[in-house]
Amino acid sequence: MGNKLILKNLHAVLTYAKERFHNEFVWQEVVLAENFKDAFRVFMESKGKKIEYFQHTSILANRDGQQIYIANQWFAIASYFVDFCTELLTYSQYFERICSYLNINGSTQRRDYATRLKNVPSTGDKENYFMAAMNVLQEDFPDSTEHERIAGYLWRFAHDYNWWAGSKTVNRHDFHISPILNQLNVVNANAEFLAEIVLAYSSDLELRRMVESLDNFTINAQKNTYEVSDIERESYVEAEEISIPEQGYGFMGISISAASLERFQANNK
Numbered sequence: 001m002g003n004k005l006i007l008k009n010l011h012a013v014l015t016y017a018k019e020r021f022h023n024e025f026v027w028q029e030v031v032l033a034e035n036f037k038d039a040f041r042v043f044m045e046s047k048g049k050k051i052e053y054f055q056h057t058s059i060l061a062n063r064d065g066q067q068i069y070i071a072n073q074w075f076a077i078a079s080y081f082v083d084f085c086t087e088l089l090t091y092s093q094y095f096e097r098i099c100s101y102l103n104i105n106g107s108t109q110r111r112d113y114a115t116r117l118k119n120v121p122s123t124g125d126k127e128n129y130f131m132a133a134m135n136v137l138q139e140d141f142p143d144s145t146e147h148e149r150i151a152g153y154l155w156r157f158a159h160d161y162n163w164w165a166g167s168k169t170v171n172r173h174d175f176h177i178s179p180i181l182n183q184l185n186v187v188n189a190n191a192e193f194l195a196e197i198v199l200a201y202s203s204d205l206e207l208r209r210m211v212e213s214l215d216n217f218t219i220n221a222q223k224n225t226y227e228v229s230d231i232e233r234e235s236y237v238e239a240e241e242i243s244i245p246e247q248g249y250g251f252m253g254i255s256i257s258a259a260s261l262e263r264f265q266a267n268n269k
Contacts, residue, residue, distance in 0.1 A: 005257050005258060007091065010153065010156075012238035012239035014183070015232075016083075016232060016239055017081050017084045019232035023228075024226065025224070028073070028221065030076045031220070032075060032219070033216075036211075036217035048063045056071070057070060057071055058072060076221060079212075082211055087260060090257065090259045091154065091164075092175065098136060102129075111172075117158045126159070137151060141258065158170060165182055176199060204267075205264040
């Protein structure tokens with residue numbers, strides 16, 4: 001699914017994901033479909049890892065032969081946060097480009113800059129970041145009229161970590177782990193690979209499209225039938241920037257923003 005929006009409101013996407021997960025997901029044994037197992041195996045092999053599937057569990061081995069034992073439930077749980085992580089990675093990509101525009105290069109410089117923006121940014125920091133964001137967005141989407149609003153989103157991402165449930169600074173390669181695992185109320189040490197599954201879905205367009213619905217990649221997984229809450233409906237409308245009737249909740253998942261779709265396409269070149 002594509003969308004004309006450059007980027008989505010990250011807080012709204014996260015709220016929708018959390019509400020839908022808690023309302024819809026049923027704790028159960030999960031059996032994975034063969035086409036999904038093949039696609040995920042190919043992705044893991046591209047990262048130098050091997051995966052072996054059993055009926056309800058899987059074993060992943062890294063390059064050193066160390067093994068991670070995975071409940072297949074994780075593959076289902078991860079699908080609820082793929083939309084959030086997809087946008088999160090694109091926000092991160094824009095942070096890197098804004099740093100380049102401002103000539104903030106090198107890992108140490110970017111670490112210090114990200115930390116300053118998170119904790120004690122000056123008025124000049126905000127103005128310079130916003131200006132750089134506007135210029136980068138203008139370069140990518142010259143015909144859009146929403147540069148100012150999206151630049152505001154990008155500033156909130158870099159400064160207001162509560163907005164997207166972040167913890168680690170956005171320059172870090174593992175910054176995506178905490179906001180995902182915190183929404184699931186799991187212990188990082190035991191479930192970090194769950195966040196890596198979400199990352200895999202958010203890095204490969206074939207996987208992302210496959211996991212838009214549990215029906216696409218699991219065998220007879222059950223879902224709760226429930227009355228959609230106001231929070232879930234409102235966060236969906238805010239993320240998609242649409243208007244729907246009170247009873248018109250006939251959608252499945254968040255569409256891909258224009259910037260995220262471009263990121264997928266660039267990764268596949």
